[in-house]
Amino acid sequence: MLSSLPLSLLFSALFQFQKVSASGASYTVSIPPAAPTNAIEVPADFFGFGYETAFLPHFDNAFSENMVNAIGSRMSKPLIIRIGGTSGDLVKVDLEQKEPAICVKGPSCPLSSQDTFTLGKAYFEVFKKFPNASMTIQAPMGDGMEMNNTMAYVRNAWQNLGHDRVAAIALGNEPNYYSWNAEEYVRHALEVESNITKEFNLQGEEARIFELGDIANDAAVSGNKYDITQVFDDHIDQNSQGKFAAEHYYQLNKNLAVYNEANLQQHVMNHTAILEHLASYEKSMQAVHQHHANLSFVLSEVGSVIGGGPTNFSGGFGAAIWAADFHLAAMARGIKRVSNTQRPEASHAFWIPDNSGPKTGRPVVQGIFPAAPFVADFVGKDASLGKVVELGVNGQGLFTAYAMYGLHSEKIERVALVNLQQWDASSKTTRGNKTVTLSVGNGVKSAVIRRLHADQGWSALGYDLGGAQENVTWAGEQWTYAVDQGMGHFPTGSMEQESVAVNGTVKVSVPDTEAVIVFFE
Incomplete structure (x- = not known):
């Protein structure tokens, strides 16, 4: 049984940076040459994307394939794309319809995840795309669900995707927003699970394919109306066919009166705020593991900000620094995957796939995107996969450090440093800088630094x-x-990287609003 203490408190006690200047501009850390016992193995497919169900056809283009391949090529397992969201419970299948998707009603047709769409045969053919990726399919559930429609969606998605590329099947989306209580949801979910296993003749390990929970962000934080604990208490995995347990995470889940640099620093670019938010997910993960110790806990829908905010607040480079720190903090706490959700209207999206997004009016890559290859490169590929631990640093929530050890060698291979201290050229001030001295011992012979800048x-x-x-x-x-x-x-x-001298220590400068990875040989 896991400790009842939040893992963040346990991690912070392991290694402590020593502040060596009164201004806080310099830190020193001693890094043990071998992986500590609480270092956590990071899955090769830790980083993922997600497309809102009804908007999948908008990503049917070479641009989006290139964006996915830019990250998937850095991974030794297929990148997982989650096809799901609020619209996934509202869609209606009409295979006679010629258009891929038609919005028929809703608060903001055809832009909102709360709009209702009918889906034609061409919609499901998009599942054939992104051949180097796997996908999670969401079975439509919720109030007014029709089993024939639910099975039609799953059947057509499965047939076009192919069994080998189905990462999981999610049983609805954010069921704590349904009118059902937890027990009623579990009863309906198990009925869907049974129909799917019979439809595709899934037996044994093949039947262990379901993503359980997909609980909304606010429930994870508040427990209202119910959270993933109640879902498991009501035996959602009584058939032992769960592959993942999932909740949703948004760093900022409320509207602000003003979206300015002060609020970005307080709510988003802030490690303390990240850990405070993650604490409830650590409790959820512990509760899940008390039921099933080997069930992977994932965050299947993630974004920086939901409910408003301009792109430079939600999807600019400040959000990239948040994303770098958030993903590393999540993996260091045992979360096994983060799926970064996308739709053309979302200001927090990593890219806008076509001209349907009213905020941009054209396809674009947003300022948050380079956080994705940063995270993927820290996770590593093939022989460079490893175990991660967060290094305690007295950075007052604005400076963090993480060490990755070789999975088999257990030797230190790289360190990530994230400076969340906010800076912008518009301030007309000098950009601050933190200097970190890494004590790595005699086993490290060379080091190079790469920057998220x-x-x-x-x-x-x-x-x-x-x-x-x-x-x-x-x-x-x-x-x-x-x-x-x-x-x-x-x-x-060409690639930009800096070779630095190593003599038992490595000195690294990290400007404000920047993150680096130091790679060791």
Whole structure:
């Protein structure tokens, strides 16, 4: 049985940075050469994307495939795309319809996840795309569900996707918003599960394919109306066919009177705020593991901000720094996957796939995107996969550090440093800087530094929305629609990395609103 203490408190006690200057501009840390006992193995498919169900056809283009491949190529398992969301419980299947999707009613047809769409045969053919990725299918459930419609959606998605590419089947979306209580939801979910296993003749390990819970963000935080604990208490996995337990996470889940730099620093670019929010998910994970110790706990719908906010607040470079820290904090606490949700209307999206998004009116890569390759490269690929631990740092919520050890060698392989201190060129102030001395011992012979960087600072939107002055890059690589259609390119002609001297220690400078990974040999 896991400790009842939040894991964040246990992690913070393991290693402590020592502050060595009164201003807080410098830190020193001693890194043990071998993985500590509480280092957590990170799955190869930790990083994922998600498309809102009704908007899947908008991602049926080479641009979106390039964006997915830019990350999937850095992974040793297929990247998982979650097809789900609120609209996934509202869709109606009509295979006689020629158009992929038609919005028939809703609060903001055809832009909202709360709109109702009918789906034709062409919709399901999109599941054949993204051949290097796997997908999670959402079985439509909820108030007024019709089993024939639910099975028609799953059947057509499955047939076009192919069994080998089905990562999981989710039983509805955010059921705590349904009129049912937890017990009623579980009864309906088990009926859907039974019909699916019979339809596809799933037996043994093949039948262990379901994603359980998909509980809304606010329930994870407040427990209202019910959370994932009650779902498992009511025996959602009584048939032992669960593959993942899932909840949803938005860093900021409320409207603000003003979306300014102060609120971005307080609510988003803030490690303390991240840990406070993650604490309830640690409790959920512990509750799930008390029922099934080996069930993977994932965050199947994630975004920086929901409910409002301009793109430079929700999807700019400040959000990229948040994403870097959030993903690393999540993996260090045992969360097994993060699916970053997308639709054309969402200002927090990593890219807008076509001209249907009213905020941009055209396909663009947003300033948050380079956080994705940053995270994927920290996770590693093939022989470089590893175990992660967060290093305690007295950064007052604005500076963090994480160490990744080789999965088999258990030797230190890389360290990520994230400086969440907000800075922007518009402030007309000098960009601050933190200097970190890493004590790595005699086993490390060389080190290179790669940077998640924007000259502009937190408000940078990326080249597509802000031009060259708002470029955002990871290791010197940039992704745009206008220049490379999402394939990525190096504006300077090659990867940018810095070789640094190693003599038992490595000294690293991390400017405000920047993140780095130090790779060791």
